[in-house]
Amino acid sequence: MRQATVYIDSTALQYNLNRVKQLAPNSKIVSMVKANAYGHGIKDCLNALEATDAFGVACLEEALEIRRLGYLQPITLIEGVFSADEMTQVIQHQLECVVHHTQQVEWLLAHKDQYQALDLKVWVKLNSGMNRLGFKIPEIINVIQRLKAEGFSCVLTMHFANADTDHPLNEQQKMQFLQVKQACEPILTSCCNSAAIYRYPELHFDFVRPGIMLYGASPFADKNVEALDLKPVMTFSAEIIALNQIQQGEYVGYGSTYVATQDMTIAIVSIGYGDGYPRAYIKPNFVAIHDQLIPVIGRVSMDMIAIDISNLNAEIGTKVELWGNTRLVDDVAEANGTIGYELLCRLSQRPQRRLN
Ligand SMILES: Cc1ncc(COP(=O)(O)O)c(C=O)c1O
Structure with a gap:
């Protein structure tokens, strides 16, 4: 699934x-x-x-x-x-x-x-x-x-x-x-x-x-939830569904906007704008794997994104935090020219929902 x-x-x-x-x-x-x-x-x-x-x-x-x-x-x-x-x-x-x-x-x-x-x-x-x-x-x-x-x-x-x-x-x-x-x-x-x-x-x-x-998101652009002593309520996650070794000069994703500057390992993650993950990408954006921030590369598709896992051991099935305790929703919002409020409210019906 x-x-x-x-x-x-x-x-x-x-x-x-x-x-x-x-x-x-x-x-x-x-x-x-x-x-x-x-x-x-x-x-x-x-x-x-x-x-x-x-x-x-x-x-x-x-x-x-x-x-x-x-x-x-x-x-x-x-x-x-x-x-x-x-x-x-x-x-x-x-x-x-x-x-x-x-x-x-x-x-x-x-x-x-x-x-x-x-x-x-x-x-x-x-x-x-x-x-x-x-x-x-x-x-x-x-x-x-x-x-x-x-x-x-x-x-x-x-x-x-x-x-x-x-x-x-x-x-x-x-x-x-x-x-x-x-x-x-x-x-x-x-x-x-x-x-x-x-x-x-x-x-x-x-x-x-x-x-x-x-x-557990911040109303202030200059204060994060930790400074406000709040805890993120939502963790939005997906998993790695494919791994690709690519060589310097190869492209990634729609529009071929990303060109590999060196040989690298990329992973494809089962999330896209069809789930409510933002596509604007006005600043470098990241996801988190095992509490480590990992760059999102190339365009966000409807169902998938690509991430650069050259510096990390990950495999098919590895869980990826899109936002939550490590990658804050407010930071994802900032990278996409919006606010945490909007990202939280505009999730689609497609992601499964679980109560912790
Ligand atoms: C009238 C009113 N009160 C309170 C709130 C809550 O605002 P916030 O989410 O910034 O705490 C809103 C949100 O839009 C509002 O419209």
């Missing part, structure tokens, strides 16, 4: 959740499990995240899957509902909505009594400069005042555009958030994703919303 396997380490996931608890001991944790738990597989991750206070998802379908699997924790729909008729399911499955435009407020008000009877909070989104979702100042203050007057329990929420860097917009976003918070007291508040959990302990407030850090 072709070996292209995603291993999920539930102990690592629990370790990372504990790291959130250590960093934000006074906040409730809304674990972001959207996009199939960042590509890790929702079922296994929910089980490992049992100690979380709540879950965050991008849409109703993702929330319903969590309920179908039997989890009763609060769930926040971080983009709210997409149409009035979704409110029926929101009530039926006890989901908490973000509201970021006025129609959503009207849809919510139409279900006011049922929503409030279930003790569900409404998350009101501030657009503090990212210009993705949310109400700007001063409109948000009117929205919150109206919802409060109607008897809703509100959470003021926003999202940083640059929590991973020192961008000047951070200060504006922070000041606007604090301004609205002050104008609407008493109110629950939430503004920290993974990067902000590390950078802004003073902004942890009532709920933190970690995503990438739970999965």
